[in-house]
Each structure stands twice: as structure tokens, then as C-alpha cells.
Amino acid sequence: MSNPAQLPPCRRAPARLVAALVLALFGLVLGAGPASAHTELLGSDPAQGAVVPTAPGEATLRFNEPIRVVTSAVHLFTAEGAELATTARAIDHRVVVDLPGAVATGTYTLAWRVISADGHPVAGALTFSVGAPSPKVTAPTLVSPTxxxxxxxxxxxxxxxxxxxxxxxxxxxxxxxxxxxxxxxxxxxxxxxxxxxxxxxxxxxxxxxxxxxxxxxxxxxxxxxxxxxxxxxxxxxxxxxxxxxxxxxxxxxxxxxxxxxxxxxxxxxxxxxxxxxxxxxxxxxxxxxxxxxxxxxxxxxxxxxxxxxxxxxxxxxxxxxxxxxxxxxxxxxxxxxxxxxxxxxxxxxxxxxxxxxxxxxxxxxxxxxxxxxxxxxxxxxxxxxxxxxxxxxxxxxxxxxxxxxxxxxxxxxxxxxxxxxxxxxxxxxxxxxxxxxxxDRTPERPQNTSASTAPTPRATATADGITVTLELDPARVGSNAVSVSLTDGAGSALTPYAAPTLTLVHGDVRLTGLALTEHLPGTYHSESVLPKAGSWTAEVTVRTDEFDARVIPVRFRVGR
The missing domain is CATH 1.20.1630 (Formate dehydrogenase/DMSO reductase fold)
Structure with a gap:
């Protein structure tokens, strides 16, 4: 048998290894900045569905974390589906889009694609009208999915x-x-x-x-x-x-x-x-x-x-x-x-x-x-x-x-x-x-298997004693009126701590930050342009108190 004294003590190896790990961790953590769990659109100017009297010079999208934009990431479409020239730049949590100076009366769709803090692309769309809404809106062609x-x-x-x-x-x-x-x-x-x-x-x-x-x-x-x-x-x-x-x-x-x-x-x-x-x-x-x-x-x-x-x-x-x-x-x-x-x-x-x-x-x-x-x-x-x-x-x-x-x-x-x-x-x-x-895979939110998958303008889902009823009119590609109703376990209207928020998801398309306006106790209305037919998921965030917020997914289908 060899003399163990000829070898360095075995404990030196783990000690050196731990020291190397600690030093590396210390340096990297100091250089890391905070980020949020998911990139979400918090709001916009003009707001989703807003009708403004004159054409704005720029549009602003506000997100919950710093984001980036890539070349040709933001597109502006008329109600007929024609694309207008725009330029976009990211400023911390915001994307500022320079719009054309003079546009006709009608509805416009701003399709965007940004890069989140984790490097994954997130896409969505914002609709607003100048003067008055268009009677018919053609769904724009958004950035192609990967x-x-x-x-x-x-x-x-x-x-x-x-x-x-x-x-x-x-x-x-x-x-x-x-x-x-x-x-x-x-x-x-x-x-x-x-x-x-x-x-x-x-x-x-x-x-x-x-x-x-x-x-x-x-x-x-x-x-x-x-x-x-x-x-x-x-x-x-x-x-x-x-x-x-x-x-x-x-x-x-x-x-x-x-x-x-x-x-x-x-x-x-x-x-x-x-x-x-x-x-x-x-x-x-x-x-x-x-x-x-x-x-x-x-x-x-x-x-x-x-x-x-x-x-x-x-x-x-x-x-x-x-x-x-x-x-x-x-x-x-x-x-x-x-x-x-x-x-x-x-x-x-x-x-x-x-x-x-x-x-x-x-x-x-x-x-x-x-x-x-x-x-x-x-x-x-x-x-x-x-x-x-x-x-x-x-x-x-x-x-x-x-x-x-x-x-x-x-x-x-x-x-x-x-x-x-x-x-x-x-x-x-x-x-x-x-x-x-x-x-390279984006962690999506879990889907509720109890949510309706039938191609109808009405779908429901229940989680933690809260039932969400989603209604769309006409539930087809293009402009839709959206209604969200909340009820408790007894079937009574539920008034949350704050107005719920709505995100509509289809593949890598995320229509985030949709403003919900209270119509009746527990019932909220919004409008959105749904650009694609097929299976969608509505993520309804319900805040029950100052600290607790629950995301309830509702699955529905959009026709052509």
C-alpha cells in the first residue's frame, strides 16, 4: 500500500472547489439585474380600443420589464390590412413607435414583437381608432411564428x-x-x-x-x-x-x-x-x-x-x-x-x-x-x-x-x-x-383542462372557487367585443380587489394589457382584434387582495 502522507489531504479538493464556486457566484450575482417572471404589456398610449380625435405622432407601449426591439419588429396596419411605414425604439421598459404624420379616419392595428429579459420573443397587437372606428377591420399579417x-x-x-x-x-x-x-x-x-x-x-x-x-x-x-x-x-x-x-x-x-x-x-x-x-x-x-x-x-x-x-x-x-x-x-x-x-x-x-x-x-x-x-x-x-x-x-x-x-x-x-x-x-x-x-423553450402558463374548447363565442373556467365566463362577439378573425364575468362558488357576482387584466394567447402571439372596463358588478368589457383563427387562451388575472393574484386560463376557439 502507498503511504497516504505522500498525497495532499483529500479535504483540500472540496475546499478549493467550494472557494472557486463562491468566487464565481459572487461576481456574477453582482452583475445581474432584476427582472420579472413574464414579459407583459402593462399599458399603451393610445390605449387598447381607444378612439382619439386626431392622429397621434407616436405610440408608446409600456412593459413590466426592460425589453428590446429588433429590426422590423413593429408594424402598423390600416383597417383594410395595408401596412404603413413606422420606426420603433426601446427605452428601458417602453417601446416608442413613430407613426405617420397624416392618416385617414378609421381603425389601426399596431403589431409588435419585442425581446424579453430572458431573450425570448414576445408578440402582440394594439388597436386604436382615429376619429371613429372602421365598420370592418381586416386581420393584419403579424410576424410569422418561429x-x-x-x-x-x-x-x-x-x-x-x-x-x-x-x-x-x-x-x-x-x-x-x-x-x-x-x-x-x-x-x-x-x-x-x-x-x-x-x-x-x-x-x-x-x-x-x-x-x-x-x-x-x-x-x-x-x-x-x-x-x-x-x-x-x-x-x-x-x-x-x-x-x-x-x-x-x-x-x-x-x-x-x-x-x-x-x-x-x-x-x-x-x-x-x-x-x-x-x-x-x-x-x-x-x-x-x-x-x-x-x-x-x-x-x-x-x-x-x-x-x-x-x-x-x-x-x-x-x-x-x-x-x-x-x-x-x-x-x-x-x-x-x-x-x-x-x-x-x-x-x-x-x-x-x-x-x-x-x-x-x-x-x-x-x-x-x-x-x-x-x-x-x-x-x-x-x-x-x-x-x-x-x-x-x-x-x-x-x-x-x-x-x-x-x-x-x-x-x-x-x-x-x-x-x-x-x-x-x-x-x-x-x-x-x-x-x-x-x-430555448418559453415557460408558458398552465392551461386549465376544464376550460371549454368548443368553437363557440362563450367559454368558462373555474379555479380556486372563482368562475370566469368569457364571451366574444362575433368570435371570428377581426375586431371582437370581449366580456369577462366573475362569479364565486355560490354563483354570485364576484367583485375583485382590482379590475382584472386580460391577455389573449395564440402560439407565440400574445395580446397583452387589454383594458377591462366594469360594466356591471363582476362584469367587464373590452375590445380586441384577433388576427388568427384557431385555439386561443384568455389569461384572466384576478386580484383577490393586495398581495394575492390568480391567473385563470380560459380556452376558446376563433372562427374565420
């Missing part, structure tokens, strides 16, 4: 970014902190660096490709636009290019060997933390609050996940090369096993908090596509946990007994453990692939 091929390509490249980055940085951490010093150069240590460099190359290429794909998605364009020069233009004031540049620089520096001495030991870890931290600069954590807690959890989640995944791949590589050195293999496995327990706790705790802040309800797991995809990820994680428990409590003790017996050379315990580690790593590849899909 094509399935673009969604597939963007999800696949995002998954590749996560997979390559987790592997490269995880292997670097494993090589720097967890691999015993007795494993010198020219063997397993060099093999780990070679694999990490290849993964970093893939991660850099994927991070670069994400930029034009994200731009195309935000514009609402087709995948073929990837070959247009404008899709490759970047604006460093946007978070996506900044995150991609940090990721590429971090990956390149993490696998470098040019540094010497103490810098050689610290630079790869610091660069890896920057690369992984860049993932939290965009995505769902930027649109959930409170920002310090959510972003800290997000950074901790990716750091712990990377060390876990990279450590498993590192173990598989090292165990193959240390078959003739079972004692060294045992020390390596012991070190990773001790750290893996803390990593599992970190991944579980941070993942739970992020899920709670993004979905906000148990129904979201089964009633939304985001929640259903998240369930797939959780199921795969559960498989990984079971495999990790088998490795920790069955296979590792066998390896200890084999080494303690004084056997020389590789035994069956090493081979069994290596196979189990490889299987665990393959399942984690599936976890990262699903994560890449989730990153």
Missing part, C-alpha cells in the same frame, strides 16, 4: 453548447483538483486534457453558431436566413453576444497550457467558472426573481452539474488507464465520491428552487410543454441518482475490499465500476440534451 426547423436547430446547438462546456470544464476541474498527484503527465492526466480541448473546440464552435440562430429566432425569420449577412451582425449591448464571447474565451483559457506556476493552477478554474457563469446571463433565470437568489441558484446549478458530468467522464478515462494500479484508482474514486455527494445536494437544491421560480405551480409540470419536458429531465436525473447510489454503496466497497486483499493488477471490481460510471455518464448526456431544449 419555424419548427429553426426551433429544432437552435435546440440542438444549445444542447451541444451545454454538453461540450460541461465536459470541458468538468474535466479541467477533475484534472486540477481531484486527480491524485501520483498520476503524472504522459498518461491519464494528458488524456484528460486532450479530451477537454476537443470538447472546448466543439463548445466554441457551437457558441458561435448560437448567435445567428438566436437573432433569427428573435426576428421571427426562417432557418434559411442563417446564410444572410444580417443574421451574423452582433450588438455588444445585447446579453447574448456578451454571453457567447465570455463562453468562448472561458473555454479557450480553461484548456490552455501556456501559463506556469500558480497561474497554471488557478487560470483554468477561473476561466471555467466564467464560461459556465455566462450561461446565467441569458435564459429563464433572467426573467425570474428575486434576481440574486435565482441567478445564484442558476450558476450553482451549472457549476455543480459540470463538475459532476466531467468527473464521471474523467473517472471512466482514468480507470481504464489505471487498471494496473488499483490503489491509485481507489484514491481517485474516493476523492470524486466525496465531492459528488455535495454536488448532488447542490444540483438538487438549486434545481428545485429554479423549478419553483419558473413554473410557480404543480400544474405546470403536466399542463405545459415546458413542464412536461422538465419532467423528462427529472426522470433522467433520478436514474443518474440511482446509478450513483449503486456505485457509492455497492461497487466502491467491493473495490476497497479488492485493494485491501493485496491483489495486484486489475480486478473485476475496477471493471464493474468503470462500466457503471460510463452508463451514468451516458444518462447525463441525455440530461444535458434535454436542458438544451429547455433553454
Amino acid at each position: 419555424s419548427p426547423s429553426l426551433q429544432l436547430a437552435l435546440g440542438a446547438v444549445q444542447a451541444l453548447v451545454y454538453l461540450a462546456m460541461f465536459l470541458a470544464i468538468g474535466l479541467v476541474v477533475f484534472r486540477q483538483l481531484l486527480l491524485p498527484a501520483s498520476v503524472g503527465t504522459g498518461s491519464a492526466r494528458d488524456a484528460l486534457l486532450r479530451v477537454a480541448r476537443r470538447a472546448a473546440d466543439v463548445g466554441i464552435a457551437a457558441s458561435l453558431l448560437v448567435l445567428p440562430l438566436t437573432t433569427i429566432n428573435q426576428r421571427g425569420d426562417r432557418l434559411s436566413a442563417l446564410f444572410e449577412a444580417r443574421s451574423w451582425e452582433i450588438d455588444l449591448s445585447d446579453p447574448e453576444p456578451v454571453a457567447a464571447i465570455l463562453a468562448m474565451l472561458g473555454l479557450a483559457l480553461a484548456v490552455t497550457r501556456s501559463a506556469r506556476g500558480r497561474i497554471q493552477a488557478v487560470l483554468p478554474l477561473a476561466a471555467g467558472a466564467v464560461a459556465l457563469g455566462s450561461l446565467a446571463l441569458v435564459g429563464h433565470s433572467r426573467s425570474s426573481g428575486p434576481a440574486p437568489m435565482v441567478i445564484t441558484s442558476d450558476v450553482l446549478h451549472v457549476l455543480a452539474g459540470s463538475v459532476w458530468f466531467g468527473g464521471l467522464v474523467g473517472l471512466a478515462l482514468v480507470l481504464r488507464r489505471l487498471r494496473a494500479e488499483p490503489e491509485t484508482a481507489l484514491r481517485t474514486v474516493d476523492r470524486f465520491s466525496m465531492v459528488a455527494t455535495g454536488l448532488l445536494v447542490a444540483v438538487g437544491a438549486s434545481g428545485t428552487l429554479l423549478t419553483w421560480r419558473i413554473l410557480r405551480s404543480w400544474h405546470g409540470f403536466v399542463d405545459t410543454s415546458f413542464g412536461q419536458t422538465l419532467l423528462v429531465k427529472l426522470a433522467l436525473v433520478a436514474v443518474v441518482v440511482v446509478l450513483a447510489a449503486i456505485n457509492r454503496w455497492r461497487l466502491l466497497p467491493r473495490l476497497r475490499r479488492e485493494v485491501g486483499s493485496g491483489a495486484t493488477g486489475a480486478g473485476p471490481a475496477v471493471d464493474r465500476l468503470r462500466r457503471a460510471v460510463r452508463i451514468e455518464g451516458l444518462v447525463l448526456v441525455g440530461v444535458l440534451a434535454v436542458t438544451g431544449v429547455l433553454v
Whole structure:
């Protein structure tokens, strides 16, 4: 048996790892700004459905969080469907649209598409009239929904970014902190660096490709636009290019060997933390609050996940090369096993908090596509946990007994453990692939299965003792009168703490901020232009007191 005193104390590795995590988290959280859970239109000027005596020089849209606009993101249509020239600019929480100076009397529709804090596009429309409403309004052609091929390509490249980055940085951490010093150069240590460099190359290429794909998605364009020069233009004031540049620089520096001495030991870890931290600069954590807690959890989640995944791949590589050195293999496995327990706790705790802040309800797991995809990820994680428990409590003790017996050379315990580690790593590849899909998927609000789906102008839904009745006239594409009635469990009219708000959703089209005017106690009226036929969801937000607000979805169909 080798003398344990020749090796650094095992506790130094977790201590160094924790220190690196804390420093990375501290820096990233300080740079993060607050954001809201969902991008919503709070109001507009002119207001939705307003009739103004003269044509306004500009229109203003007010949102609940800072937003961005992309080129050709706002369109103004006449009642006949003809488009008029406009220019738009984003100012913090507002979008200011310069309108034509002289327009004819009638109804106009302002179709908009903005980028939320988490980088996802949100679309909607505002209608107003100059002088008097038009007797007939033709539904305008809004920004096209994202094509399935673009969604597939963007999800696949995002998954590749996560997979390559987790592997490269995880292997670097494993090589720097967890691999015993007795494993010198020219063997397993060099093999780990070679694999990490290849993964970093893939991660850099994927991070670069994400930029034009994200731009195309935000514009609402087709995948073929990837070959247009404008899709490759970047604006460093946007978070996506900044995150991609940090990721590429971090990956390149993490696998470098040019540094010497103490810098050689610290630079790869610091660069890896920057690369992984860049993932939290965009995505769902930027649109959930409170920002310090959510972003800290997000950074901790990716750091712990990377060390876990990279450590498993590192173990598989090292165990193959240390078959003739079972004692060294045992020390390596012991070190990773001790750290893996803390990593599992970190991944579980941070993942739970992020899920709670993004979905906000148990129904979201089964009633939304985001929640259903998240369930797939959780199921795969559960498989990984079971495999990790088998490795920790069955296979590792066998390896200890084999080494303690004084056997020389590789035994069956090493081979069994290596196979189990490889299987665990393959399942984690599936976890990262699903994560890449989730990153590009907008967490939609859960749909109420009790809501009516019949193609009628009347639909109802009940939640938490509140029944919402929605009526539309004529319930067809174009201008519609909307009525919302609230009743309690006894069927009596319900007067909420404040007037409810209404959002109409169809795919990626969101008609937000629709003003509801009280007509009778518990009954409210509004008007809206519905641009598309098919299944819609009305999200009625009912505030029952100063602090409690409930979103009740009502599903209905719009005819042509």
C-alpha cells in the first residue's frame, strides 16, 4: 500500500472547489439585474380600443420589464390590412413607435414583437381608432411564428453548447483538483486534457453558431436566413453576444497550457467558472426573481452539474488507464465520491428552487410543454441518482475490499465500476440534451383542462372557487367585443380587489394589457382584434387582495 502522507489531504479538493464556486457566484450575482417572471404589456398610449380625435405622432407601449426591439419588429396596419411605414425604439421598459404624420379616419392595428429579459420573443397587437372606428377591420399579417426547423436547430446547438462546456470544464476541474498527484503527465492526466480541448473546440464552435440562430429566432425569420449577412451582425449591448464571447474565451483559457506556476493552477478554474457563469446571463433565470437568489441558484446549478458530468467522464478515462494500479484508482474514486455527494445536494437544491421560480405551480409540470419536458429531465436525473447510489454503496466497497486483499493488477471490481460510471455518464448526456431544449423553450402558463374548447363565442373556467365566463362577439378573425364575468362558488357576482387584466394567447402571439372596463358588478368589457383563427387562451388575472393574484386560463376557439 502507498503511504497516504505522500498525497495532499483529500479535504483540500472540496475546499478549493467550494472557494472557486463562491468566487464565481459572487461576481456574477453582482452583475445581474432584476427582472420579472413574464414579459407583459402593462399599458399603451393610445390605449387598447381607444378612439382619439386626431392622429397621434407616436405610440408608446409600456412593459413590466426592460425589453428590446429588433429590426422590423413593429408594424402598423390600416383597417383594410395595408401596412404603413413606422420606426420603433426601446427605452428601458417602453417601446416608442413613430407613426405617420397624416392618416385617414378609421381603425389601426399596431403589431409588435419585442425581446424579453430572458431573450425570448414576445408578440402582440394594439388597436386604436382615429376619429371613429372602421365598420370592418381586416386581420393584419403579424410576424410569422418561429419555424419548427429553426426551433429544432437552435435546440440542438444549445444542447451541444451545454454538453461540450460541461465536459470541458468538468474535466479541467477533475484534472486540477481531484486527480491524485501520483498520476503524472504522459498518461491519464494528458488524456484528460486532450479530451477537454476537443470538447472546448466543439463548445466554441457551437457558441458561435448560437448567435445567428438566436437573432433569427428573435426576428421571427426562417432557418434559411442563417446564410444572410444580417443574421451574423452582433450588438455588444445585447446579453447574448456578451454571453457567447465570455463562453468562448472561458473555454479557450480553461484548456490552455501556456501559463506556469500558480497561474497554471488557478487560470483554468477561473476561466471555467466564467464560461459556465455566462450561461446565467441569458435564459429563464433572467426573467425570474428575486434576481440574486435565482441567478445564484442558476450558476450553482451549472457549476455543480459540470463538475459532476466531467468527473464521471474523467473517472471512466482514468480507470481504464489505471487498471494496473488499483490503489491509485481507489484514491481517485474516493476523492470524486466525496465531492459528488455535495454536488448532488447542490444540483438538487438549486434545481428545485429554479423549478419553483419558473413554473410557480404543480400544474405546470403536466399542463405545459415546458413542464412536461422538465419532467423528462427529472426522470433522467433520478436514474443518474440511482446509478450513483449503486456505485457509492455497492461497487466502491467491493473495490476497497479488492485493494485491501493485496491483489495486484486489475480486478473485476475496477471493471464493474468503470462500466457503471460510463452508463451514468451516458444518462447525463441525455440530461444535458434535454436542458438544451429547455433553454430555448418559453415557460408558458398552465392551461386549465376544464376550460371549454368548443368553437363557440362563450367559454368558462373555474379555479380556486372563482368562475370566469368569457364571451366574444362575433368570435371570428377581426375586431371582437370581449366580456369577462366573475362569479364565486355560490354563483354570485364576484367583485375583485382590482379590475382584472386580460391577455389573449395564440402560439407565440400574445395580446397583452387589454383594458377591462366594469360594466356591471363582476362584469367587464373590452375590445380586441384577433388576427388568427384557431385555439386561443384568455389569461384572466384576478386580484383577490393586495398581495394575492390568480391567473385563470380560459380556452376558446376563433372562427374565420
